[in-house]
Amino acid sequence: MKGLYIKTYGCQMNVYDSVLIENMIKPLGFNVVSDVGKADLVILNTCYIREKAVEKLYSELGKIYSSRKNKEVIIVVAGCVAQAEGKEVFRRAPFVYAVVGPQSIATLPELIVKASRDKNHVVNTDFPEIAKFDKLPGECYGNSQGSSAFLSIQEGCDKFCTFCVVPYTRGVEYSRPANEIFREALKLVANGTKEINLLGQNVNAYRGEFEGDVWDLGKLISCIAKIEKLERIRYTTSHPRDVHESLYLAHAEEPKLMPFIHLPVQSGSNKILRAMNRKYTVEEYLEIINRFRKLKPEIEFSSDFIVGFPGETERDFEETIKLVEKVGYAQAYSFKYSPRPGTPGAEKEDQVPEEVKTERLLCLRKLINKQQLEFNQSMVGKAIPVLFSDKKGKHQNQIIGKSPYMQSVCVSDPEGKYRDKIVNVKVLEAWQNSLLGVGFSD
Numbered sequence: 001m002k003g004l005y006i007k008t009y010g011c012q013m014n015v016y017d018s019v020l021i022e023n024m025i026k027p028l029g030f031n032v033v034s035d036v037g038k039a040d041l042v043i044l045n046t047c048y049i050r051e052k053a054v055e056k057l058y059s060e061l062g063k064i065y066s067s068r069k070n071k072e073v074i075i076v077v078a079g080c081v082a083q084a085e086g087k088e089v090f091r092r093a094p095f096v097y098a099v100v101g102p103q104s105i106a107t108l109p110e111l112i113v114k115a116s117r118d119k120n121h122v123v124n125t126d127f128p129e130i131a132k133f134d135k136l137p138g139e140c141y142g143n144s145q146g147s148s149a150f151l152s153i154q155e156g157c158d159k160f161c162t163f164c165v166v167p168y169t170r171g172v173e174y175s176r177p178a179n180e181i182f183r184e185a186l187k188l189v190a191n192g193t194k195e196i197n198l199l200g201q202n203v204n205a206y207r208g209e210f211e212g213d214v215w216d217l218g219k220l221i222s223c224i225a226k227i228e229k230l231e232r233i234r235y236t237t238s239h240p241r242d243v244h245e246s247l248y249l250a251h252a253e254e255p256k257l258m259p260f261i262h263l264p265v266q267s268g269s270n271k272i273l274r275a276m277n278r279k280y281t282v283e284e285y286l287e288i289i290n291r292f293r294k295l296k297p298e299i300e301f302s303s304d305f306i307v308g309f310p311g312e313t314e315r316d317f318e319e320t321i322k323l324v325e326k327v328g329y330a331q332a333y334s335f336k337y338s339p340r341p342g343t344p345g346a347e348k349e350d351q352v353p354e355e356v357k358t359e360r361l362l363c364l365r366k367l368i369n370k371q372q373l374e375f376n377q378s379m380v381g382k383a384i385p386v387l388f389s390d391k392k393g394k395h396q397n398q399i400i401g402k403s404p405y406m407q408s409v410c411v412s413d414p415e416g417k418y419r420d421k422i423v424n425v426k427v428l429e430a431w432q433n434s435l436l437g438v439g440f441s442d
Contacts (some may be wrong), residue, residue: 002031004030005032006022007043007060015150017275018146037429042075043069072417079168082101094121094389097124098122111124127171134294144188144191148232152200194421194422207245208220238262259299266309267312282319286327305332307335308360317363324371371414372433373430373432381426385422388413399412410435410436424441
């Protein structure tokens with residue numbers, strides 16, 4: 001058997017795609033290896049969202065080639081950087097065999113065979129009329145991912161936010177048929193999954209067909225929740241414009257749906273939201289937050305923020321701070337605005353100086369970290385259900401699981417009896433990024 005090494009960058013959608021890629025390639029005679037030095041086939045599944053993503057890719061390619069230049073190895077670049085760069089990858093890294101975009105991964109086996117046979121560059125960055133989910137063989141789906149699994153239900157984006165490349169790298173919004181999703185969920189649960197995280201670039205924009213009807217995310221969740229041995233459901237990432245009535249009701253009525261929503265707002269300034277083409281206001285965002293909290297008082301939120309978007313003034317940034325203070329996030333992610341080639345934001349003339357972006361980011365993160373620590377500390381003394389996998393902690397016999405609010409929870413488990421189970425844990429201590437507790441039986 002030959003060695004297959006896959007390195008995944010970026011979002012959970014890429015993690016899911018890498019699972020599909022692995023399931024496609026293994027039948028060609030490959031075993032997954034964790035050491036790139038033992039690989040005959042190396043696939044880098046890339047992300048284009050973060051700053052300097054392209055340069056990081058070429059740096060990684062250079063390291064791999066330098067370490068393997070005297071050995072035969074097929075190197076493939078997949079994902080969103082592959083979609084954006086195309087044949088440019090071959091110019092800068094001529095030792096790469098194949099480049100494939102995220103919508104064309106179903107063609108990877110034939111691309112790899114062709115590249116290996118002809119010793120020549122091959123590329124596929126098309127947006128096929130037939131969705132990639134329909135072109136992949138059924139055996140790619142539902143294989144074991146452990147106690148917690150990703151399941152992609154929607155891909156692409158029609159929002160065209162002025163800072164974002166997703167519509168250009170992932171294409172237009174596409175929703176998988178509900179019956180296909182349900183079958184995959186059944187297979188995952190049969191293989192030991194207890195928690196399913198439904199994925200989409202705009203997951204709550206899901207509009208999937210089922211026997212002539214169209215289901216939204218709330219209805220899909222209600223259906224999946226009927227799977228007997230499934231214990232937890234999550235979904236990410238949502239867009240404020242696509243929150244709908246059945247999703248509110250799902251959170252109010254479905255106990256398997258976790259009381260935690262990632263709802264990116266990006267800015268607390270209506271002026272900047274308009275410039276970003278987000279098509280909602282701060283007031284509308286707060287209405288969504290308040291409605292969820294009214295229906296489900298224990299619900300908590302995380303969010304994304306971009307600081308230093310072109311035209312952002314000190315007053316605009318202060319409005320973001322006020323929004324964070326008003327909502328009180330359990331977690332949040334914040335980044336400096338980074339121009340992405342080909343997006344409208346990159347063409348704006350009123351770019352914010354780098355030193356100003358850095359100063360604002362530090363200020364925002366200080367507040368976010370304070371809120372996260374306070375939320376974690378509020379758990380001390382409480383008993384919470386924690387889903388454990390096989391992830392080990394820093395100390396001997398320690399295992400790490402996830403709370404309903406995605407907090408990392410560490411407990412001692414010398415006998416290994418908590419692995420792949422949901423266990424009640426009494427929280428003893430809390431820090432910025434984790435909780436410490438002790439498991440107990442009812």
